[in-house]
Each structure stands twice: as structure tokens, then as C-alpha cells.
Amino acid sequence: MPNTEAHRIREVRVTPVAFADLPLLNTVGVHEPFALRAIVELVTDSGLTGLGETYGDAGHLDRLRLAAAGLDGVDVWHVQEIARRIRVALAADTGTGGHGMSGMVTGSRTADRVLSPFEVACLDIQGKAIGRPVSDLLGGAVRDRVDYSAYLFYKWAGHPGFEDDAWGAALDPGQLVAQAERMIGEFGFSAIKLKGGVFAPDAEVEAILELRKAFPDHPLRIDPNGAWSVETSIRVGRELDGVLEYLEDPTTGIEGMAAVAREVSMPLATNMCVVAFDQVKPAVAADAVQVILSDHHFWGGLDRSRSLARICDTFGMGLSMHSNSHLGISLAAMTHLAAATPNLSYACDTHWPWKDPADDVIVPGALAFEGGSVAVPTAPGLGVELDRDALARMHEQYLSCGIRERDDTGYFRRFEPGFDPAAPRW
Numbered sequence: 001m002p003n004t005e006a007h008r009i010r011e012v013r014v015t016p017v018a019f020a021d022l023p024l025l026n027t028v029g030v031h032e033p034f035a036l037r038a039i040v041e042l043v044t045d046s047g048l049t050g051l052g053e054t055y056g057d058a059g060h061l062d063r064l065r066l067a068a069a070g071l072d073g074v075d076v077w078h079v080q081e082i083a084r085r086i087r088v089a090l091a092a093d094t095g096t097g098g099h100g101m102s103g104m105v106t107g108s109r110t111a112d113r114v115l116s117p118f119e120v121a122c123l124d125i126q127g128k129a130i131g132r133p134v135s136d137l138l139g140g141a142v143r144d145r146v147d148y149s150a151y152l153f154y155k156w157a158g159h160p161g162f163e164d165d166a167w168g169a170a171l172d173p174g175q176l177v178a179q180a181e182r183m184i185g186e187f188g189f190s191a192i193k194l195k196g197g198v199f200a201p202d203a204e205v206e207a208i209l210e211l212r213k214a215f216p217d218h219p220l221r222i223d224p225n226g227a228w229s230v231e232t233s234i235r236v237g238r239e240l241d242g243v244l245e246y247l248e249d250p251t252t253g254i255e256g257m258a259a260v261a262r263e264v265s266m267p268l269a270t271n272m273c274v275v276a277f278d279q280v281k282p283a284v285a286a287d288a289v290q291v292i293l294s295d296h297h298f299w300g301g302l303d304r305s306r307s308l309a310r311i312c313d314t315f316g317m318g319l320s321m322h323s324n325s326h327l328g329i330s331l332a333a334m335t336h337l338a339a340a341t342p343n344l345s346y347a348c349d350t351h352w353p354w355k356d357p358a359d360d361v362i363v364p365g366a367l368a369f370e371g372g373s374v375a376v377p378t379a380p381g382l383g384v385e386l387d388r389d390a391l392a393r394m395h396e397q398y399l400s401c402g403i404r405e406r407d408d409t410g411y412f413r414r415f416e417p418g419f420d421p422a423a424p425r426w
């Protein structure tokens with residue numbers, strides 16, 4: 001018998017959580033001792049619960065709660081109606097801040113960021129209702145494992161005033177190679193991304209060349225988050241000719257990226273100048289980017305991310321996947337999405353290795369890295385279960401950590417008061 005029942009939302013819970021993070025450096029500063037996330041739970045009148053995960057910054061939390069208040073009674077199969085109600089609830093909200101991306105993804109759409117965890121939770125419930133994994137709701141998995149990349153960061157040895165962490169310092173090419181060896185040894189990743197924009201470009205080029213020597217067969221990427229001028233980007237792009245699989249956001253803006261793309265051989269990738277659908281047309285017209293990094297957290301969920309994938313396919317652009325510090329619900333959602341997106345041909349980003357495995361809100365065991373990839377869950381829905389004790393503990397951690405907005409720049413300035421992250425830095 002087909003399951004035709006409606007599953008109407010009766011309760012929405014939004015719980016901010018915090019988990020320990022390491023002093024990872026980027027061009028706007030350094031990660032604080034805790035990263036924030038919000039866990040969204042939808043409960044239906046039929047007794048099903050769906051999970052979503054998103055940013056935990058105060059402004060975003062306010063918007064999630066505003067949105068949540070308008071969802072009572074909607075059937076989880078009617079995501080368009082949920083999107084409409086969210087647009088109505090947020091009509092007066094023009095804020096772009098408080099989204100947990102520390103100034104790096106400033107043009108994404110507020111309503112899409114708010115919709116995302118609710119859509120994921122609806123898909124989780126839909127899957128549970130019919131006994132199918134989320135990947136099936138997205139057209140079916142075309143691969144049973146999803147590849148992720150080793151996401152290297154320059155980092156301090158530990159948070160100032162605390163003991164060194166287990167990863168130690170990575171402030172020069174030798175230390176970065178050691179970081180890569182350890183990460184690849186533990187997780188088996190077959191591609192490497194370096195978060196750049198931290199040191200002068202020559203030092204970062206040297207680091208990439210050392211990584212190339214140490215890992216001759218691993219595709220390499222560097223992402224300075226727009227820290228370089230057009231001229232610097234062209235120079236670095238030429239120096240790394242034949243070394244990178246793509247160069248991610250060397251400079252800011254569609255015009256700047258187009259000027260670089262005309263002069264370098266490798267594809268340019270972005271999660272900064274194309275972060276919403278209305279930015280695709282001008283980027284295509286200018287041939288500014290050849291790879292878009294999707295991210296369901298700001299593109300409006302899994303279904304919209306698949307629309308982005310089709311657009312990339314139509315215009316002959318590549319597709320990869322961006323990440324921020326995240327927990328297991330997001331990893332499950334990313335894995336279902338990547339599995340059901342045929343043209344997602346690059347290993348996806350993940351911050352997963354930077355988190356303590358014990359710090360999560362899901363019951364352990366559903367997701368595991370092997371050979372750099374994660375098996376696509378086959379249980380109904382997302383295939384992950386909420387660990388209520390862990391949720392409570394991580395909510396307490398949120399309450400006591402004192403952080404309410406991600407602020408990499410403010411934290412960095414505590415140790416280097418004159419620091420100015422304005423792009424281009426070089």
C-alpha cells in the first residue's frame with residue numbers, strides 16, 4: 001500500500017550547540033576555541049522527527065526561530081509552501097550578517113540560508129515516511145561512496161594561553177606536509193586543499209610545491225579567499241601552471257575573477273563570487289569561474305543545490321562542494337547530496353578532521369571515513385540519529401562558551417591588534 005499520509009509539522013526545535021575548534025588560520029583571522037551550529041528538529045503529527053543542521057550565530061538563530069514560528073501545520077512534502085512561509089516571515093529582515101561564515105560568503109541569500117535546515121529535515125522525514133534514504137528522494141545515488149578532500153590549514157600550535165593541541169603548529173611548508181601526511185594517513189583522502197591567504201603568496205606557492213613533491217598523485221587546490229589582487233593572482237596562477245586541479249577564489253568579484261581566468265591555465269573555482277542564483281548569469285557571461293563550490297547550507301537546501309548542479313552542467317562548468325566547521329547531520333546531508341549529483345566530480349571539502357570525534361550530536365557509527373570517502377547511508381531519511389545527551393551537553397557548551405557570533409578577525413586582533421583583513425592583502 002502506498003504511504004499517502006500527510007505529515008504535518010507540529011513542533012519545531014532549534015537548539016544552538018558549540019564544539020571545540022582549533023586555531024585554524026585564514027585570511028580574515030583565526031578560528032575561535034568553539035564553533036557554533038544550530039540543530040533543527042521538526043516533529044510531525046504522525047510522530048516522525050526530521051533533522052537539519054545550520055550556522056549557530058545569533059542573527060541566524062533569530063531568523064530560524066522567526067521562520068519556525070510560521071511552520072505549524074505544513075505537510076513536510078510541501079517544501080515550496082515552507083519556503084513561501086519563510087520568505088513571508090523574513091520579509092522585514094534585511095540582515096546579511098550572523099551567518100557563521102565570517103565575512104567570506106557575504107552575497108548569499110538570507111531566505112535560502114534559513115530554508116536549508118528545514119528542507120533537509122523535511123527530506124529526513126519524507127525518507128522515514130516511505131522507508132527510503134534521502135539520496136533516493138534526490139534522484140538516487142549514482143555512487144555508493146562520496147570522496148572528500150584533505151582540507152589543510154595553517155594553524156597555531158594551540159589557542160593562546162592553552163596547551164598545544166594534538167595537531168601542533170603548521171606555519172611553514174614542512175609543518176604543512178606533516179599535517180597532510182597525518183590527515184591522509186588517518187582518513188585516506190585522495191585530494192588536497194590548502195586554505196591560503198594567510199602568508200605572502202610566495203610562501204604559499206612554496207608550500208604547494210612541497211605538497212606536490214610529497215604527494216605527486218594527489219590533485220591540489222589552494223584557496224586564499226580573495227586575498228590577492230588580480231595581478232598577484234595571475235602571477236601565482238602562472239607559477240602554479242600544471243600543479244593545481246583548480247585555483248579557488250584567488251581574488252574577489254566576478255570582474256576580478258574573469259580578469260584572472262583570461263590569463264591562467266587552470267580552472268578557477270568559487271564559493272565567494274557566485275553564492276546565489278542571480279550571480280550565475282553574470283559569472284557565465286564573463287567566463288569568470290569554471291567550477292562552482294555548492295553548499296546546501298547557503299544555496300537553500302539539497303533540492304536547490306541539485307538545481308545549481310544542473311546549471312553547472314548546462315554551462316559546462318565543474319561542480320565541487322564547500323564546507324564550514326560542521327557536525328554529523330551536515331555530513332550526512334552533504335553525502336546524500338553528493339551521491340545523487342552525477343556531475344559532482346571533485347572530492348568535496350569537509351572540516352571533519354578538525355573536530356573531536358566525540359563532539360557530535362549524532363549517535364556514533366552511521367558515518368565513517370575510509371579511503372577518503374564516506375559510505376552513503378542506506379537507512380531511511382538521512383540515516384543518522386540524534387543523541388539527546390550529546391545535544392544537551394553541546395547546548396550547555398554553547399551556553400558557557402560565551403561565543404555568539406563567529407568572529408575570526410576579532411579573535412585574531414586580540415593577539416595582533418593592528419591586523420587588517422581588507423582584501424586584497426597582497
Ligand SMILES: O=C([O-])C(=O)C[C@H](O)[C@@H](O)C(=O)[O-]
Nearest residue numbers: 026104223271322323324325
Ligand atoms: O572554502 C572556503 O572558502 C571555506 O572553507 C571558508 C571557511 O570559512 C574557511 O575559510 C574556514 O573555516 O576558515
Ligand SMILES: [Mg+2]
Nearest residue numbers: 223248249271
Ligand atoms: Mg573557498
